[in-house]
Amino acid sequence: MDSPRSAASPDDRSPTSGSIEVTVSSSPKFWPFAGAGAVVGVLVAMFTSLAGDQGGEFSRGSVFGFFAIVFGLAGVLLGCIAYLAVDAVLRRRARRARAVPVDDGDVTK
Numbered sequence: 001m002d003s004p005r006s007a008a009s010p011d012d013r014s015p016t017s018g019s020i021e022v023t024v025s026s027s028p029k030f031w032p033f034a035g036a037g038a039v040v041g042v043l044v045a046m047f048t049s050l051a052g053d054q055g056g057e058f059s060r061g062s063v064f065g066f067f068a069i070v071f072g073l074a075g076v077l078l079g080c081i082a083y084l085a086v087d088a089v090l091r092r093r094a095r096r097a098r099a100v101p102v103d104d105g106d107v108t109k
Helices: 030-051 060-092
Strands: 020-024 095-099
Touching: 030 060
Parallel strands: none
Antiparallel strands: 020 095
């Protein structure tokens, strides 16, 4: 699998124009996917613990805590899988472009 390059190697430079061939792609952020998966997992745990019958041995709070850990981790796992799927789609949409260096030495502010 080829990784996108943000800068090209010296042999990709065109001697006449000074431009560089680059791959332009967007990439999602990882932590929002993992966090959203954890939140969804905890919400599922809350509904699961409230929907079940209360047993004599465990309180609803302890059942919720157990399910929050289990479903929270499962939610993070599903969030990571969703991140990988979105990242793969966005990598397929990457395009090649030519970047031209700009000399900012003459710019005054």
